[in-house]
Amino acid sequence: MLRYHRLAWRPSIQAVPQTTALMSTSDSASPAASERSLRGLLLLLATIAGVSVANIYYNQPLLDxxxxxxxxxxxxxGAVPAVTQLGYAAGMLxxxxxxxxFDxxxxxxxxxxxxxxxxxxxxMAPSLTVLIGASLAIGILATIAQQAVPFAAELAPPSGRGHAVGTVMSGLLLGILLARTAAGFVAEYxxxxxxxxxxxxxxxxxxVVIWLRLPKSQPTSTLPYGKLLASMWHLILEHRGLREASLTGACLFAGFSIFWSVLALLLAGAPFHLGPQATGLFGIVGAAGALAAPLAGKFSDRRGPRDIITVAIALVAVSFVVFGVSTTSIAGLVVGVIILDIGVQAAQISNQSRIYALSPHARSRVNTVYMVTYFIGGAAGSAVGAIVWPLFGWVGVSIAGLAFVGLGAWNHLRSPAQPVANA
Structure with missing residues (x-):
């Protein structure tokens, strides 16, 4: 059976007990059974992350x-995807x-x-205004995934944290990418x-599955709501690695979002004249990035995350070069999508592996700082895409995406390596 251990109390900036939810075995459970139980929980958390986060991406292939x-x-x-991502950032905050x-x-x-x-x-929206309002609420409430990922970091031992986060993040990325496929298929018919x-x-x-299978978590803070939110500012000031990871992630996700928010419009016009189902099929192609998630987590555990992030930034930059020369080429777009999603996912796993080790007693808040910044970047990418597309077309969109990646590379390379102990 699974249970949680309360560890020793120690002071922190929040003056609350440090608690961790490491997996353990009961007297009658074997290590193999415990490992299977942990694997099953991680798969459930990956499903939760994927099914919930998919809701903020259903609208992207439906713009036409x-x-x-x-x-x-x-x-x-264009306000629909932008407002949805802003709502997601607000929900995370x-x-x-x-x-x-809380549990x-x-x-x-x-x-x-x-x-x-x-x-x-x-x-049931009768107007675009209602749809935009509902999209804002969807974004706020779809932050369920941001409970699942830190939960995984708590369940796993420090030596396997990157792999655990990668497993759940693979579910999240599959949700992001396959959401477009599912939405395109359903909308088509x-x-x-x-x-x-x-x-x-x-x-x-x-x-129903969550109610039956997911255990309760152990809270690590007794702070009232206002002070809980205010404590995130102290985390930002205290951890330079958190600031660096957040800005780098935001820049890469801005590039990711500028591509996906405009792709449906590109494919709907000449020379493609393709509907939402074809746009959604690109999600299946991009799902290759989800396969890279556990591998990126393992490499991050073994080699450290910074080298993985450097390689990931280079991959995302290459993807936008490929996009820029693929204005009329489906094959070029397919290759670019694969490179883009592998790069973004590898950087995401490595960044999160770093930040979860910074402050074990405040993983939800550390994750909030990172992900709020991350999705503000995504909303900025969608907004820039909506502005650049009618003015400069697909080449302009590709250049804008490359500019975001360049900013992320500058932020990453200018910062010295920050050694982080496994906690």
Whole structure:
């Protein structure tokens, strides 16, 4: 059986007990059984991360459908993905830190309930304004994934933390990428409103599994809500590695988002004339990045994360060069997507492996600082894509993506290596 151990109390900037949820075995459980139990929990957490985060990406291959449904508001279509990602950043800031204060299983179930309501509103939206409002709520409540990832870091031993985070992040990336495939397929045959309805069904099924299989977590803080949020500022000031990882991740995700938020518009026009289903199929191609996640985690455990991040930045830069010369080439876009997603995922795993070792008693808050910055970068990428696309076309989008990557590279390379002890 699985249980959690409360470790010794020690003071911190929050003046709360340090607690960790390392996996252990009972007297009757064998190490092999414990390993299987841990693997099963990590797979469940990966599923939670993927199914929940998918909701902020369903709208990206549907932009042309929204434009057809709301022609009088066509100039505001780009606001849907941008607002969704801003909502995700706001949700991480306001909700994700609660994982240090309350049981994560209960938080996950409450957010699923609220997310289902927001999805129903989106499915029934009579205007683009309502859809944008529902998209903001979807973004806020889909931060369920940001409870799953630090949960995995707590469950795993320090020597396997990178691999555990990589396993859950592979589920998250699959959710991001396959969301576009699923949304494109459903919209092609049943309309875009059915996409949000199908997500409600998937979330309700997942909630039942969570209720039956996921154990409760052990809170590590007794701070009231206001002080819990304020303590993140101290973490930012205290840890230079957190600041560096956050900005680098945000720049790479901005490039990732500028590509995916404009791809549907590129494929809808000449010479491709392809619908949302074809756009969604690129998600399957990009799923190669999810296969790199556990490997990136293992290399991060063995070699340290900084070298992996350097290689990842180079891969993302190469992907935008490939995109820039693939304005009329499906094959070029496919190659670029594979390189892009492997690079972004490898950098993400390595960055998170670094930050989770910085402050074990505040993993949810450290994760919040990182991911809020990360998704602000994503929202900036989507917004820039909406501006650059009508003015400069696909080549302009590719150059803008490369500029974001260049900023991330500068931030990463200018910072000295920060040794981080496994905690």
């Amino acid at each position: 459908n929204f434009r057809a449904s709301f022609p009088q508001s066509a100039s505001w279509i 306001l909700l994700a830190p609660l994982g240090d204060r 994560r299983r209960g938080l996950i179930l409450l957010q699923i309930a609220g997310l289902c309501v927001a999805l129903v509103v989106a499915a 049943f309309g875009w409103r059915a996409v949000f309805g199908a997500s409600v069904v998937a979330l309700l099924v997942l909630a």
